[in-house]
Amino acid sequence: MLRLYDIDKIFDNKKNVVIIIQARTSSKRFPKKIFKKFFGKPYILNIFKNFKNEYQLTVVATTVSKNDDKLVNLLEKNRFSHFRGSENNLVQRFIDCCKNLEKKFKIKDFKILRVCADMPFINPCLSKKSLKLLQKGTDYVGYSPDLLDGYNIEAFWYSSLKKLSKKKLTKIEKEHIGPGFINNDFIIKQLNINSIKVKTKISLSLDYRIDYKNLKKLEKLILRKLGNKIYVNYNHMKKLINDNKLDSYFRKL
Numbered sequence: 580m581l582r583l584y585d586i587d588k589i590f591d592n593k594k595n596v597v598i599i600i601q602a603r604t605s606s607k608r609f610p611k612k613i614f615k616k617f618f619g620k621p622y623i624l625n626i627f628k629n630f631k632n633e634y635q636l637t638v639v640a641t642t643v644s645k646n647d648d649k650l651v652n653l654l655e656k657n658r659f660s661h662f663r664g665s666e667n668n669l670v671q672r673f674i675d676c677c678k679n680l681e682k683k684f685k686i687k688d689f690k691i692l693r694v695c696a697d698m699p700f701i702n703p704c705l706s707k708k709s710l711k712l713l714q715k716g717t718d719y720v721g722y723s724p725d726l727l728d729g730y731n732i733e734a735f736w737y738s739s740l741k742k743l744s745k746k747k748l749t750k751i752e753k754e755h756i757g758p759g760f761i762n763n764d765f766i767i768k769q770l771n772i773n774s775i776k777v778k779t780k781i782s783l784s785l786d787y788r789i790d791y792k793n794l795k796k797l798e799k800l801i802l803r804k805l806g807n808k809i810y811v812n813y814n815h816m817k818k819l820i821n822d823n824k825l826d827s828y829f830r831k832l
């Protein structure tokens with residue numbers, strides 16, 4: 580089921596981009612983490628706001644599970660567009676969401692930016708670079724292993740996603756999308772960012788309870804240094820971590 584808000588001005592044909600934020604409450608490692616607060620709000624609201632400010636057609640793709648009713652209620656209360664689909668097959672969830680968008684806006688093909696809601700500080704600061712790499716003839720743009728974890732984004736064409744959905748996919752490929760493009764016969768590129776280095780390879784993703792404790796320390800630093808700023812660009816975040824020797828705070832990868 581697709582629920583859209585602000586549909587009178589929602590699709591920008593020039594950008595030709597749909598932002599899909601995947602989110603659900605039934606994380607095995609850290610259940611209901613999606614409701615944890617950063618900057619005074621459940622952080623899924625911050626992620627949505629950051630992307631919606633730059634891309635009108637931003638949708639949260641969650642599941643039909645009753646476990647996600649609370650998430651849907653939160654999205655509806657804030658008038659945030661959302662879709663409910665398959666719980667365990669992420670490829671199918673994205674396909675069904677995009678079929679609804681295709682029908683609604685009569686658009687045959689468009690770029691999709693996949694955003695994972697496990698990353699409280701994710702924002703569109705790297706999106707233009709990723710989308711620029713996604714030209715016709717390229718199916719999928721992933722990210723370099725050197726990218727700071729927590730700013731990971733992926734881009735692909737709807738037409739390429741349809742081809743992927745017809746492949747015989749493994750469980751992992753159904754659940755994560757990226758491996759399906761990488762492991763099968765698709766033309767892929769990789770987003771590389773030349774910037775300052777963080778000494779230790781760390782994660783800014785919220786996967787475990789200990790991550791929440793560590794990321795709240797980062798939030799306090801941002802509040803102290805930048806004020807109530809939910810949008811911190813990639814290079815600035817790396818500089819904050821280096822200047823304040825925060826790499827020891829976070830889970831190592």
